[in-house]
Amino acid sequence: MKRSTDRLLALAMLIVGIACFAKLYPALGGSPPATARLEIFGAAGVLSVLAGLLFLAGLLPGTARHDPAAPLFGRDAKIAPAGHPRLRRAALALPLLALLLIVADQSGPWRASGLGGEGAKEVATAPAEPQPPGPKPEPKASAKPTTPKANAKPTMPEANVEPAAHQRPAKPALSEPVAAPAQPAPPAAAPAESAPPAQPARHVQPNEQMALAPATPPQTVAPPPPAPPAQPTAPEGHRDAVVWLAVSGDGHEIMSASTDRMIKLWDIDGKRLIRDLGEHKDMARSALFMPDGKTALTAGDDGEVVLRQLSDGTVLHVFSSGANGGVRQLKVSQDGKRAVSGHDTGSVVVWDLEKGTVSHVLPGHDWSVSSVAISPDGTMALTGSIDGELKLWDIVAGKQLRSWHGHDRGAYGAVFLADGHHAVTGSGDYTIKLWDLDTFKEIRRFDGHSGTVYALALSADGKRLGSVSLDGTARIWNIETGAEIAEFDPGTGPMYSVAFAADGTLLTGGIDRAIRDWPAAGGDGTVMFAGAPE
Incomplete structure (x- = not known):
């Protein structure tokens, strides 16, 4: 009977300990709770699980056990006090303390202050991944042939490919792009004119009108570069590079x-x-x-x-x-x-x-x-x-x-x-x-x-x-x-x-x-x- 009771107590303690850890785990994965709560739940969970395991293993027995030197049955059978009653009572108090902490956590003042629980959740958004530079590599080609075939018809590449657009099936191209000339940089704005030196204050005559300076000086922009001169053409010339x-x-x-x-x-x-x-x-x-x-x-x-x-x-x-x-x-x-x-x-x-x-x-x-x-x-x-x-x-x-x-x-x-x-x-x-x-x-x-x-x-x-x-x-x-x-x-x-x-x-x-x-x-x-x- 005592053994069954110990097993039930052990099961209850294990459940309470797991509940403490379940309460502690989200706090570790989300926003940090108050340090005191973290330590209390951790200690309560560890002790509850430990006490449950001890009860389950029979290391914290009841207040009395059979005297091994006495007969097992009959009137002469003796029951000798044994075990550690104080340790047993302390172990029994641990699940109750952990339950009180869980109840207090659900209704305590720190819930409103955002120190933990659901009221302190934060949403983290991952930064956008940068796009990889350059073109994607081309697929690897099969092994190279050893002898060209006289009558083989090679696959024709696309027409009008620029001369240095090197493409080969075996590797991504490393060649220099030559499809179009490098575009010149847009003309930079001319530097702002330096401010004129300050003039000494001058007395304005009664009939003299003073011209007001504009609030902001006009921007001076460099004129666009002249267009390249038209190139001569001839109908018999090449139509491409x-x-x-x-x-x-x-x-x-x-x-x-x-x-x-x-x-x-x-x-x-x-x-x-x-x-x-x-x-x-x-x-x-x-x-x-x-x-x-x-x-x-x-x-x-x-x-x-x-x-x-x-x-x-x-x-x-x-x-x-x-x-x-x-x-x-x-x-x-x-x-x-x-x-x-x-x-x-x-x-x-x-x-x-x-x-x-x-x-x-x-x-x-x-x-x-x-x-x-x-x-x-x-x-x-x-x-x-x-x-x-x-x-x-x-x-x-x-x-x-x-x-x-x-x-x-x-x-x-x-x-x-x-x-x-x-x-x-x-x-x-x-x-x-x-x-x-x-x-x-x-x-x-x-x-x-x-x-x-x-x-x-x-x-x-x-x-x-x-x-x-x-x-x-x-x-x-x-x-x-x-x-x-x-x-x-x-x-x-x-x-x-x-x-x-x-x-x-x-x-x-x-x-x-x-x-x-x-x-x-x-x-x-x-x-x-x-x-x-x-």
């Missing part, structure tokens, strides 16, 4: 490629269009004169490398890159035997132009290839990608010689120097770097551009370097000292292509669709071939 320029070996012709997909051949001496040499299925990227002076090799985002006849544009052969993707850059060796193409999948393909076949597919880059150069002896190639990685290849054996991170952002416009041991690269980090390819160390830097350096060209004598940038300027540099010789700024937006003419002048093309000619020593340029009307 000029992204490639090449000068023929005899110096009399220019070949241009544009995002309008067209390849055009121009007469420098007669200042006229000779012919539309051909059209790619997607934007044209490269157009190169072959050493024979009779043919040209062109490439574009459609993944095709096309051998064309200069006399009439007849297609002589089509090299299809297949699943390797669009051709971002194309270069031809000086002897005309090999070509190297860089693709938006990161693949580098070496072509045997004499046999019309593929020599090697080098899937070395993790990102879209943005620059290609071939050494003067035709045995090595330097490629750069839009993550700033540079790679040197043995294109005869088809193996990588070295890889290094040359730029903080995309590498563009690679060119070899005549000695074959040095090369120059431009970049989205706004720098131009001269590399020693024996030690793979940077030995000179050309600083000055404030935008992506998108294309480079070397003069015929190898002493001057031409560069164009998305900052809208073209520059000529001394290759030996790194000093800037001239800067040209037509104010028409980003420039994408550059070449040296036979007379040493600099030719540029850009987003304004025109081909311009700039004097070698600096000064104002002229529009050699205007773009088509918009």
Whole structure:
């Protein structure tokens, strides 16, 4: 009987203790209650639960228990007082004290003062999460192919994509945006005129009227900048950005490629269009004169490398890159035997132009290839990608010689120097770097551009370097000292292509669709071939 009573008492104490903790838990999760209430409820709950557990375990027995030395039954059975009566009474008082605290909490004066309970609730609102900067990454692509298929038809990208909008399935694009020229900052308001010095007080004559100064001085705002002068146009010109320029070996012709997909051949001496040499299925990227002076090799985002006849544009052969993707850059060796193409999948393909076949597919880059150069002896190639990685290849054996991170952002416009041991690269980090390819160390830097350096060209004598940038300027540099010789700024937006003419002048093309000619020593340029009307 006593044992059953102890169990009931233990159960009651456990219930009271749990009730105390239930009252204490919301206070800990919400606004803080009075410190005294927190301690009281905590102590009462702990002691009630402890007392209940002790009763349940039989560690606080009743006031009497059986004497183990006496018989269990009969008249001689003895009951000896045992246990701890005072501790038992104290334990029995704990549940009553906890109940009183709960009742007092429901009707106590602190409820009205907002120290706890429901009257002191606060609503916390989470701050709005900031939007992540930049575009979302593109999904990872499947493994790269090892051999281009001759008859494969690559998927055509969307038309009218700007030349540096590098997209590859395998990685989010890191390239520089060139879809539109950088917008100039709005004209700043002219600084407020300084207040004139205080004038001494003057006595006003009876018949004199005093002019009252306006309450606030008028704002002086700088006039808007003048609109750029209207550019000349010609119906035979390119309808979109000029992204490639090449000068023929005899110096009399220019070949241009544009995002309008067209390849055009121009007469420098007669200042006229000779012919539309051909059209790619997607934007044209490269157009190169072959050493024979009779043919040209062109490439574009459609993944095709096309051998064309200069006399009439007849297609002589089509090299299809297949699943390797669009051709971002194309270069031809000086002897005309090999070509190297860089693709938006990161693949580098070496072509045997004499046999019309593929020599090697080098899937070395993790990102879209943005620059290609071939050494003067035709045995090595330097490629750069839009993550700033540079790679040197043995294109005869088809193996990588070295890889290094040359730029903080995309590498563009690679060119070899005549000695074959040095090369120059431009970049989205706004720098131009001269590399020693024996030690793979940077030995000179050309600083000055404030935008992506998108294309480079070397003069015929190898002493001057031409560069164009998305900052809208073209520059000529001394290759030996790194000093800037001239800067040209037509104010028409980003420039994408550059070449040296036979007379040493600099030719540029850009987003304004025109081909311009700039004097070698600096000064104002002229529009050699205007773009088509918009």
